Amino acid sequence: MGRIVIDPLTRIEGHLKIEVEIEGGTVVQANSSGMLFRGLEIILKGRDPRDAQTITQRVCGVCPTPHAMAAALNLDSAFGIDDKIPDNGRIIRNLILGASELSDHVLHFYHLSSLDYVDVTKIKSYEGKDPFLTSIKNFINRGELSPFVPRYEGDYRLPDKLNEALVSHYIEALNIRRKGQEMVAIFGGKMPHNVGILPGGVASIPTPDNISSFLWRLKEIKGFIENVYLPDVIALAKVYSDYFEIGKGCGRLLSFGVYDLEGKEKDLTKRKRFYSSGRTDTSMTYSEIDPSKIAEYVKYSFYEDSSTARHPKDGITAPKPEKAGAYSWLKSPRYDGMVYEVGPLARIMVNYAKGNEKVRKLVDSTLSEIGVKLENMFSTMGRHLARALETKLLSEVMEDWVLSLKIGEPCYVPYEIPEESEGIGLLEAARGALCHAIRIKEGKIENYQVITPSTWNVSPKDDKDQPGALEQALIGTKIKDEKNPFEIVRIVRSFDPCLACSIHLIDARGKERTAFRIT
């Protein structure tokens, strides 16, 4: 029996440790030690509820925008104005969130993931005239290859032309993702950490110049997605088609839905959204979600067993670092006691199952172009594909949204902070289902809880010993070369885990080592 430990696992958001046991070349056990210590929730206690927008964005500087949104929805509901947000405010929020998602997905494919498939060093012998590739060639010839080496060696199988195209697009994508961030700033002031999304709506107002400057950046990114990003993912998927069989995962998907198309329905899981909420699995039947069925389990987490099986609203954080058998500071969120994967794959497949025509058409035509089946979406490559497909759909619809803004109409509604109240904010971050919940007492935050998407995906085993979604995706994987376990890092990165600022924690005896987020 062999053991592979990857610590730190880079090119994700944050610092994660993966440990697997190998028997006869196959992964039989996987521990993903992502530890989410919510120091941030402690810092939130006793503060003005409105500070949550600022503080929770600092959970993650890569995806701060969904936190700003979840905080705003959460506070809207706690302040009793969740059905009063003006249309302009709702639309500008969608634009800020959408822009950051476009930027984030492009970053994920090219800058975080593609180096597992693309061989930058091959550009040494490039002979063409592409300015990006020429500068990479000069770079290689100077002899200092970091940050592109060290790396895993071996399975780089792209044909030269495609490899060159992807290296060139790696550079072009840096500019594209930057423009996505500029779009956030147009309505949100700055990025990372916008100041524009507020309870009550947004601070900015639409003007003809910010509408057109947003629109033309969007058009440029949309062109990149259609002509570069999606074709690149498809081309890569064809060469690495075995990854449609690798990293299948738990086969159950859940989404809270995102991008409000109306603002009157108070139950966020019932609100009409561009991506609907719901659940599905490999049978591709659609079911609704009932947030009251979400509970967090702690058998393998460093918390008192008495705090297990609680709904996030009544969540207790009772740390017990010396707990025997525990290996993670993440709790294990489960729906109706079952393991679910969240993220772009969940959004696409839930909406496919629900009968969303646009989603169905795009998914079906893309899969037939590659020559794989719908069931192959549950895989490493399927996750990359889902991310690219939803980016395409989003960039198309955002054009309509920005043009539907009404100049001169309000974007913000004033409110009073109640002495006592509760709220909940549910939506999809780029990486999946995100939940913020608040309890206000004497006008101050009494309790604030955050469940991030990666908590669902990267969670440890639960009270029924069911491994988390990522762990399940790793178990059963054949590792070709234990010194260069490409399979593991490719599976992990396909989930786009977001443990930004996650760090390691040891218990007082220095025995257990795990990763957790300190925010």
Added chain:
Amino acid sequence: MGEVLEVPAIWIQAAGCTGCSISILNADYPNIKNLLIDEVLPKKHINLRFHPNIMAGQGEAILEVLKETSTEKKGKYLLIIEGAVPTKDNGIYGVIGEREGKPITMLEWIRELSASAMAVAALGSCATFGGIPKARPNPTGCKSVGEILEEYGIKTPYVNIPGCPPHPDWFVGTLASILLMGLPREEDLDELRRPKLFFSQTIHENCPRRAYYDERKFAKKFGEPGCLYELGCRGPVTYSDCPVRMWNGRVNWCVGSGATCIGCCSEGFLDEISPIYVKLEEAEFPKEV
């Protein structure tokens, strides 16, 4: 073709949120490709050896890179630190990798790497002043990089570049000044070791809404014209050039978007700024404003 000077750089992420890294990726002229791939200035190339989000490698191999750089390039590399440094319980709240089966804390890495660096850049409000991780009740005993250097008597010169996140120009400009003119001179830094170039005036001094303030025309709710003072703007107590530099390709900035300055560059971010949307006392404004 003459020799190209390779300037090695190591980027450590401590207790932060990765937002500083993402912000620096937003650099435009020079952009991140110019910085890492091209000669950022003629015959000068930044050799970024360690960055958790960018580098290709993982696991033990990349920890070797840190070890190698600190010994073989002793006194010759730049150390960039993003995030505050957890110190409670010997810093066990923050560990990067392990050595002979024992975890290495961020505190250890930072002590070791900063002692043998040519210079240290504390990047972002967490590294500079402690930022949000250090906010009340400071659950993991976070300290700023400067506090750590002082505490352990490490004499390596350092610069503070605040901001949550910092503007890419503030980082790139500091880097360029080191490459062009050598280590920052004491007279170019203020008493908080910030480059005077970017942090010598308050937001309020350069704010386009200043005329409204002087006429006492205040916005009563978001979306209205007028000075945002009564909505909680921290521009009067925050030093940085945001109003003139603007953010993200100069498309906008906080007050420009109709939101208040939340004082993210300020030494007092978060505890002296929070509650963020409550009006400041004018008595708290610095005198020169």
